[in-house]
Amino acid sequence: MTLTAQEVKARAAELGFVACGITDLGPSSRGDALDRWLRQGYGGNMRYINRQAKKRKDLRLIDREARRAVVILDNYYYPETAHADSIPRTARYSRSTDYHIITLKRINQLAELLLEHGAKTARPYVDTGPVPERELAERAGLGWIGKNTMLLRPGLGSWFVIGSIFTDLPLDVDPPFATDHCGSCTKCLDACPTDAFVEPYILDATKCISYLTIEYKKEIPAELAGQLGGWAFGCDICNDVCPWNLRFATEATIPEFRDRGELRGADEAFFDRMTEGEFEARFGDTPLARPGLERMRRNWRNAWGSLRKT
Numbered sequence: 458m459t460l461t462a463q464e465v466k467a468r469a470a471e472l473g474f475v476a477c478g479i480t481d482l483g484p485s486s487r488g489d490a491l492d493r494w495l496r497q498g499y500g501g502n503m504r505y506i507n508r509q510a511k512k513r514k515d516l517r518l519i520d521r522e523a524r525r526a527v528v529i530l531d532n533y534y535y536p537e538t539a540h541a542d543s544i545p546r547t548a549r550y551s552r553s554t555d556y557h558i559i560t561l562k563r564i565n566q567l568a569e570l571l572l573e574h575g576a577k578t579a580r581p582y583v584d585t586g587p588v589p590e591r592e593l594a595e596r597a598g599l600g601w602i603g604k605n606t607m608l609l610r611p612g613l614g615s616w617f618v619i620g621s622i623f624t625d626l627p628l629d630v631d632p633p634f635a636t637d638h639c640g641s642c643t644k645c646l647d648a649c650p651t652d653a654f655v656e657p658y659i660l661d662a663t664k665c666i667s668y669l670t671i672e673y674k675k676e677i678p679a680e681l682a683g684q685l686g687g688w689a690f691g692c693d694i695c696n697d698v699c700p701w702n703l704r705f706a707t708e709a710t711i712p713e714f715r716d717r718g719e720l721r722g723a724d725e726a727f728f729d730r731m732t733e734g735e736f737e738a739r740f741g742d743t744p745l746a747r748p749g750l751e752r753m754r755r756n757w758r759n760a761w762g763s764l765r766k767t
């Protein structure tokens with residue numbers, strides 16, 4: 458029996474995804490912009506993006522068997538994960554179990570549906586591999602890439618994880634999202650504490666707190682460490698201030714995305730006291746495992762230091 462795009466989307470909704478779109482695969486319209494961004498060094502030490510550039514610029518190269526990408530959005534917004542100002546803050550998505558685990562479990566079930574209906578390939582990606590998720594989602598009609606470089610969806614905002622399944626099933630595709638609803642707004646650009654936006658839509662990741670606290674492996678440069686504003690892992694400011702989030706953010710329905718409370722009451726020596734074994738037991742299945750204990754000690758120290766400066 459032939460599977461229709463509507464049936465795929467209905468199953469995605471049953472699995473708790475807030476949106477689902479389908480796109481064909483072809484050369485990226487943002488390939489030149491990616492080259493320029495890399496040439497300027499805005500990717501810092503994320504050299505994997507250089508290595509992946511060819512595939513990111515031509516989506517057909519990601520999986521040569523695939524003809525379509527089914528793209529889903531997984532809302533992770535719980536209002537109670539708003540950060541207390543007095544202690545170091547961590548990005549909203551980092552306070553639950555790792556989204557790779559939460560979203561992958563359900564996107565795998567969506568992939569099974571495709572395989573049951575004759576797909577030879579149905580490969581899921583959740584912020585993994587050479588997939589330019591935001592562009593893919595825009596191509597699949599799910600939203601536009603805003604001045605803060607996040608994907609924004611009318612009626613929802615941007616508090617979601619983007620996942621995709623590359624498949625050979627010739628499903629009907631959605632028209633790309635063709636309009637930009639940022640208008641004259643510059644709230645995200647104005648609010649960034651480290652001036653990480655070179656211009657609207659272009660982020661110098663080497664200045665971004667998310668990069669500095671998650672990807673950057675050395676000691677955080679002093680002038681930027683002083684501007685962390687208490688962020689110890691990631692930064693939500695350019696999402697927090699966005700009018701589309703302020704107006705439309707909707708509580709998630711996936712309980713695993715709730716704050717696990719692991720950092721509640723954590724004092725200044727919290728990570729310094731912790732052994733590797735304790736860190737693994739407590740944070741091994743959370744996004745904090747990416748920087749690991751040593752870098753969380755660095756981040757925590759710098760975040761407390763930055764709070765004293767404010």
Ligand code: SF4
Pocket residue numbers: 648649650651652653654660664665666667691692693694695696
């Ligand atoms: S995440 Fe924070 S530091 Fe990075 S661009 Fe957004 S506001 Fe700036």
Ligand code: SF4
Pocket residue numbers: 603604605606609638639640642643644645646698699700701
């Ligand atoms: S804050 Fe304003 S400019 Fe920035 S992404 Fe949101 S709508 Fe666009």
